[in-house]
Amino acid sequence: MSKLFEPIYVGNLEIKNRFIRSATYYALSDIDGYIGQESVDLIGRLAENEVGLIITGYAYVLKSGQSYPDMNGIQDDDHIPGFLKMTRAVHEVDGRVAMQIAHCGSASETAAKTGGDFMAVSMVEGMPDYGRKAREMTEEDIEKIIEAFGQAARRVQEAGFDGVQIHGAHGYLASQFLSPLSNKREDRWGGSLENRMRFVIEVCCSIKSQVDDDFPVMIKLGCKDYVKDGRGLTIEEGTKVAEALEKEGICLIEISHSIQDNTFRKKNMLGITSEEKEACFLPEARVIRKGTSIPLSVVGGLRSIPVLEDIIESGVTDMISICRPLIREPGLIKRWMEGDQRRADCISCGRCFNIDDKGKINVYCNQLKKE
Numbered sequence: 001m002s003k004l005f006e007p008i009y010v011g012n013l014e015i016k017n018r019f020i021r022s023a024t025y026y027a028l029s030d031i032d033g034y035i036g037q038e039s040v041d042l043i044g045r046l047a048e049n050e051v052g053l054i055i056t057g058y059a060y061v062l063k064s065g066q067s068y069p070d071m072n073g074i075q076d077d078d079h080i081p082g083f084l085k086m087t088r089a090v091h092e093v094d095g096r097v098a099m100q101i102a103h104c105g106s107a108s109e110t111a112a113k114t115g116g117d118f119m120a121v122s123m124v125e126g127m128p129d130y131g132r133k134a135r136e137m138t139e140e141d142i143e144k145i146i147e148a149f150g151q152a153a154r155r156v157q158e159a160g161f162d163g164v165q166i167h168g169a170h171g172y173l174a175s176q177f178l179s180p181l182s183n184k185r186e187d188r189w190g191g192s193l194e195n196r197m198r199f200v201i202e203v204c205c206s207i208k209s210q211v212d213d214d215f216p217v218m219i220k221l222g223c224k225d226y227v228k229d230g231r232g233l234t235i236e237e238g239t240k241v242a243e244a245l246e247k248e249g250i251c252l253i254e255i256s257h258s259i260q261d262n263t264f265r266k267k268n269m270l271g272i273t274s275e276e277k278e279a280c281f282l283p284e285a286r287v288i289r290k291g292t293s294i295p296l297s298v299v300g301g302l303r304s305i306p307v308l309e310d311i312i313e314s315g316v317t318d319m320i321s322i323c324r325p326l327i328r329e330p331g332l333i334k335r336w337m338e339g340d341q342r343r344a345d346c347i348s349c350g351r352c353f354n355i356d357d358k359g360k361i362n363v364y365c366n367q368l369k370k371e
């Protein structure tokens, strides 16, 4: 049997195969982040279809960190009963599910548009414009957000999840602190790498102080900025962050990008229709592998069994994370497991976000609708 279908331990958590459904926002929550039956069914369906570890779409830890109006929230204890339904559905079919928790910082569009507390790490050029300027975070704001991550993780455990994942990628708040492009602070939260990584390290400590010692705490780490001229967070810095997080007790790092520009995205994240175009963050995963000994996963354009087997067999990462192919084919892992190992049907066209007449985002495979 392929190693892809062998079990693995992440901390004390046994996962039945090497596949992670990478966190995927589905635009299904209400304005306060409460989930309904549709979210429960969606995650339950992935569990029934043999996804080893499912990571929920990102959930904000405070209203000030809300980007989309219909993303998940875990900002207070009232969210626990809804998520309990989700974890029960997954556990009934012997699946595993972790929640991704986040604060979106200067990308908190809904916070900005609804008059919420809209904050940025620093005021820099090129920040998203939501018709209103963010204000720079004070020391007190930062401490409050760190504490909120801890409280959110406590709720995640109380709701029966098998683990929690910090969103430390894609230009959201933890990424904004790490990147010298968005962090121009001159206090203990900015400047040197040690200072820029203080936020994510303290988030990790805050979480650890609120959950059981053996509760899996993971991170999706944007280990490098991909912008023109190679400016921003380097992979050498990203590796040091990974090493520091391992020391703090993180038990799985999912490797992704930090800030990326459109040129990079178009070239590497779209139109992945052949094996040569797959796995755009594999070179970075190789570097991180050298500095860490905990389980690693990698996301980004992973589509075909030979490529995935090569990654796992060579030991670069221990797990494989997939997002868009599971929007198109929620049964993909089961299909592969049962022997139909044709590559994923997803052509990485990037059209999974669909806006309806009322301006509401709907997440589904636009290609599938066409066919």
Ligand SMILES: Cc1cc2nc3c(=O)[nH]c(=O)nc-3n(C[C@H](O)[C@H](O)[C@H](O)COP(=O)(O)O)c2cc1C
Pocket (backbone or CB within 6 Å): 022, 023, 024, 025, 026, 056, 057, 058, 100, 167, 169, 170, 220, 256, 299, 300, 301, 302, 321, 322, 323, 324, 325, 352, 353, 363
């Ligand atoms: C519809 C959609 C929603 C996403 N939501 C999240 C999210 O909530 N958290 C996150 O870390 N990444 C999110 N991502 C990024 C994916 O998890 C993943 O990193 C990216 O799509 C690359 O993987 P892929 O090539 O397998 O799709 C989302 C991507 C898509 C297309």
Ligand code: SF4
Pocket (backbone or CB within 6 Å): 324, 325, 327, 328, 345, 346, 347, 348, 349, 350, 351, 352, 364, 365, 366, 367, 368
């Ligand atoms: S719209 Fe469909 S084919 Fe295109 S990226 Fe999304 S899931 Fe893949």
